[in-house]
Amino acid sequence: ATQAPAETKARKREEAKKRRQEDDELLVKERKVRDEKNNLMATVGPFPPPRLTIRSIKPGRAIPSRKTLTQRAVLDSSDSSSDDDDEDLKALETSGPVAPDSDSAEHLTGYLNRLSMDSLKKMSESAKVKWKGSCTHDEAVAEIVKSAVKMGCEKACVFMDKNKMLDKVAQHANTTRAHVLAQLATSVPSFLKTLPEDLLRSLGPTLGIPADKSTVAEMWERIVAMGFCAVLTHLRPRPLKKIASELAIQLSDSVSTEKHCEQIVFTAFPRERLRVKQSRSLKKAPGVCFRVVPGRSRCVGDMGYVDFAVLNVSGMRQDNERHYSPEFEFANLRWSLLCMANKDALALYLCQQGTVHCKFIISIVNHLDPDSTVYNEGTQRFSSASAENDWGFNNVVKFEYLLDAKNGFWNADTDVIVISVGIVLVESNNKATGSVINNTPAANPAQKQREAKNAKSKERIVESVANQLLETERLENLRKKVKSELQKTQKDEDKQRKDISQKQTKAFQQLHDQQNAEKRKIAHELAERERREHQERVREQERLRQLQEQNDELKRKVASFTDENAELASRKKTAIAELKEERKRLDGLKAEVSSADAELAAMQAELAALEKRTAKQSAANAALRDEIAETKSKMPKPRKDVRSDGPAVNFDADIFRSVQQSIIGMVDDE
Structure with missing residues (x-):
């Protein structure tokens, strides 16, 4: 029993090896390949072996992975931002810090509430959230935010581990690394608040935050933003564009999904742009690199092979980034290999931006046992008009199995695996030539002539008569022995067959009874469901009737309000006319009052003049009286x-x- 799985595995390995040999012979001799349905397709070629499109690289030199499919540069160039971006970054640098009482998770929840259910479903698949059919909009957003926070904490732990900050945090908290990771995964803000300011200042640059701005709110927003970016990373361009349109974000003309993800994240968290720039300016650990294995670019028939040595592959398990190999040219087309982590497995894709129909093989080479090499075959029609420019396999091999040096794929000393890529172009009109391949191919006339010649040569061979007699006797005895054993085996098989037939009859009867019981149960459930649905329809009709009555009542009220409004309008017109008449009469009264005021002023002036004359005359009279009295006395x-x-x-x-x-x-x- 313990040897059965090993024997099965060995048998399958031999069958796969034989199948690959047959495919190679078919490719070389008949210039045909099989598709997934075992149909024949004619190949196109021959072409020169694949070669890199880069000429300035010395043989054997490691080439850093490209982050985008359209990036042609060999080495990562410095990001040249526009003047507007520089001004935005300067404005962010001079702006104040994040409010201490702000919750970035709640902010992200409100930001995602504008998305449709289709977009949330795509994001839940990328966020590794199990989608439920009865899930509401708010529940879906909450689960996505929860997964984003978890991914952000994982990335933060990776950064802290690279910079040896986990040990410092664990030493301060008098606990273990596992406990620190558990605290970060459950309650990040409350755990960060327990850390002293000097430790927070040391932890800030690890996350791309300046030491003088290393607050808990800044770190919490940075963690949530990293998790949100990790959720968006695994989405295709089409869902990303739909999400951006629903969030009213104008994406750039770039076809890079990474740029699109950054634009969406920067819109949700504007200060994240500055943090990403500062994080990239830090000294990074060696990333994933590709090196072409010397002497391994070759052609087998019309199929071209190229082998890449992937360096620092162990870091791919945690970075959640896309890694594109350097471009190589085959059949006058440019190709590229995409490597990335898909949960806990390695995903491999072939990238092509042109229009071509091809079959490809992506394999991970086992240097200890070549027969254990992992092969993945596919047939695909690439189109330049399609947004899907990569095609491959989501789960090639688990990282736990791949990064075990005993299995023969990973070199622990150099942190390297070797990936072989084979490509062959096939004719597009393969329906006329396609046919199911038999295990024994049809013999051609030349093969028939060789067989006839061999038969004639065998007839000329003369063997010893004695040896023939001895061999005949031995074969006869062997035949009798085999016949007796076959008869015994046949009797045993008949008995077993009879027992099996009885068991099958009994099992069939039991299954039939179970099916009848299940049918009755289903019929009862259907009747109950129909009854509930009828009740629900009756209740719905009653609700509709009530709503109709309410609607009629509202219409009557609206009509009465309209009449009252018309009456009020007529009253308003009458009041306005009366107001105009009153204003005219008031203007006339004002004119009369003004004329009366003018007459009164004139009379007052005349009275004042008369009073002056009277005063003068009184003075003159007094003087005259005095003069008369004086004259009288004299x-x-x-x-x-x-x-x-x-x-x-x-x-x-x-x-x-x-x-x-x-x-x-x-x-x-x-």
């Missing part, structure tokens, strides 16, 4: 004339009285 006493014929007359007194009366009369007239 006048001589009146003389008395003595007439002869009568009494004496006082002429001066009479004259004075007459003058005085005339003056008084004049004064009174005045």
Whole structure:
């Protein structure tokens, strides 16, 4: 029993080896290959062996992985930002820190609430969240945010581990690294608040935050933003563009999914742009690199092979980034290999931006046992008009199995694996030539002639008669023995067959009874479901009737409100007309009042002048009275004339009285 799995594995390995040999012979001799449905396809060629499109690289030199498919440069060039980006970064540098009471997870939740359910479903697949059919919009957003926080904590732990900060944090907390990781995975802000300021300042540059701005709020936002970017990384260009349109984000013309992810993340967290720039400026550990294995670029028939040695492959397990190999040219087309981590497995894809129909083989070479090499075959029609420019395999091999040196794939000393890529172009109109391949190919005329010649040569061979007799006798005895054993085996098989038939009949009867019981159960459930649905329909109709009545009532109210509004409008017009008449009458009264005020002012002025004249005249009269009194006092006493014929007359007194009366009369007239 213990040897059965090993024997099965060895048998499958032999069958796969035989199948590959047959495919190689078919490719070399008949210039045909099989597709997934075992149909024949004619190949196109021959072409020169694959070669790198880069000429400035010395043989055997390691080439850093490209981060985008369209990036043609050999080495990573410095990011040249535009003037607007520089101004934005300067504005962010001068802006204040993140508010201490802000919650980045809640901010991300509100940011994602604008997405549709289709976009959330795509994001949940990328975030490794199990999608439930009955999941609501808020529940889906909450699960995605939770997964993003978890991914951000994992990336933060990787950065801390690279910079040996986990040990310092564990030493301060008097605990182990595992406990620190558990605390970061469950409650990040509360755990960071327990750390002293000097340790926070040391931890900030690890996450791309300046030491003077290493606050808990800044670190928490950085962790959430990294997790959000990790969720978006595994999405295809089409879902990313849909998400950007729903969030009202204008994406650049670049076809790089990484650039699109950064734009979406920078819109959600503007300060993340500055942190990413500072994080990239830090000294990084050696990343994934590719090196072409010397002398391994070759052609087998019309299929071209190229072998890449992938360096620092152990870091690929945790970085969650896309790694593109240097471009190589085959069949006048440019190709590239994409390596990335898909959860806990290695994913490999062939990239092509042109239009071509091809079959490809991507294999991970086992240097200890070549027969244990992992082969993955595929047939694909690439199109330049399609956004899907890569095709391959999501789960090639588990990292746990790949990074075990005993299995023969990974070199622990150099941290290297070897990946072989084989490509052959096939004719597009393969329906006419396609046919199912038999295990025994049809013999051609030349092969028939060789077989006839061999038969004639065998007939000329003369063997010893004695040896023939002995061999015949031995074969006869062997035949009898085999016949008896076959008869015994046949009896045993008949007995077993009879037992099996009885067991099958019994099992069939039991299965039939179970099916009948299941049918009755299903019929009962269907009847119950129909009853509930009928009740639900009745309730729904009642609700619709009530809503209709409410709607009619609202219409009546709206009509009454419309009539009242019209009446109020007419009253308003009447009031406006009356107001205009009152304003006209008020203007007339104002004019009369103003004229009366003018007359009153004139009369007051005339009265003032009259009062002045009266005062002057009074003063003149007083002076005249004084002068008269003075004159009277100075006048001589009146003389008395003595007439002869009568009494004496006082002429001066009479004259004075007459003058005085005339003056008084004049004064009174005045």
